Amino acid sequence: MRVIAPAPFVLALLKQWKQKQAEAKLLSGSLWQGWKTEKERQAAIVFTNELGGHLHPQTVYNHIKKLAASVGAPQARVHDLRHTYAVLSLQNGDDVKTVQGNLGHATAAFTLDVYGHVSEHMKEVSAQRMQQYIENMG
Template identity: 50%
Template sequence: MRPSTYLTYHGYIENHIKPQLGKIPLNDLTTLHLQQFYKKLLAEGRVERIEAQKQPKGLSVKTVRNIHQIISSALKLAVEQRLIAHNPADGCALPKAERKEMQTLPVEQLTSFLREAKDSGVFALYYIDLTTGLRRGELLGLKWSDIDLEKGDLRVQRQIGRINSKIIEMPLKTKNAYRTLPLSADAIDVLMQQRRKTGNSEWVFPSPTGGPMSPDSVLHMLHRVLKRAGLPKVRFHDLRHTFATLALQNGVDVKTVSGMLGHFSAGFTLDTYAHVTTSAKREAAKTMGNILSGAV
């Protein structure tokens, strides 16, 4: 198991499973207990903390299904070791995972968004994300030692996450996520200005106390900037989608975009952004038709 996966599972166990199910004897645990537990997680499972006060109280379907997987695996082992006769997790009806619709910021909205981000003092954070397509944790995990302003590149080496209400450094989830990205001239200028602002902090985007920023706080800032700019609310991950969509629409090949995003394969990227590539193929067909129309 990868270290980051272990830490995530550990957080699920400490924050959710142990507090709710830890006092029930193993032989007394039933499918009904688990169903009630999952229902409660969906309704009010979010760990209480300051950054989460205005967020929905329930956990996502994906998180609940991940928690079920942990419980089911543990109970399967208990059956194999003859500690219990059967696995109560086998009879659970799980909530269906819903694929969230991808949203992007159209080009005509980016100017308003970045103008408001600059007025709010968070321009560098969102500009760099839009020019690199970094995941939120990867962006917050950047240290100045990862940036070579002379060569113009950025190395993705770690991510920032939260375990047991603590903000910590974590390894990246896959080997493909460890990557080096080129920086445009404008991005280098933005980072130079950011370097002067951060003083002695090792983090490119530090919190007010000098440590890494909370993943929740940058999401709240994003929503504030969008609201002030009069733009619809999007997820932080949609900034990554915006980067990928604009790159593909402007002729960057799928393999290059896949590498920049840190995807495990170009096929996954192609599947994720099929709507973009399909549109591009139609435009290519139309262009070729116009070029060859005189020969028909």
């Protein structure tokens, strides 16, 4: 099992979703297929249909493709979300070990092999930061 620390806005969205699921459970009564007890809810899948059951993979795929098309990326694949996360994390200052852990890579070397092009950009940004630091010393 991999534990990550999502951004606060992600946690807020998940809490909203949890509340919607609780409301759906009340509305569906005995038809609810998901968690029945608090312990089951803690271990349950996060995204469910209106009756608490598993989402069909094609349903998830269709929704992601629709969202991708709406932002002008109709050729985007589900796995591209992972790459986007990794690149943006590295470009915005996350260290390689953190990104490695969040992605579940066995080694930081593998993460760097896959996202080495990002480290080149990071080198440029680092050089600019150092230049600013030196200029501000005086």
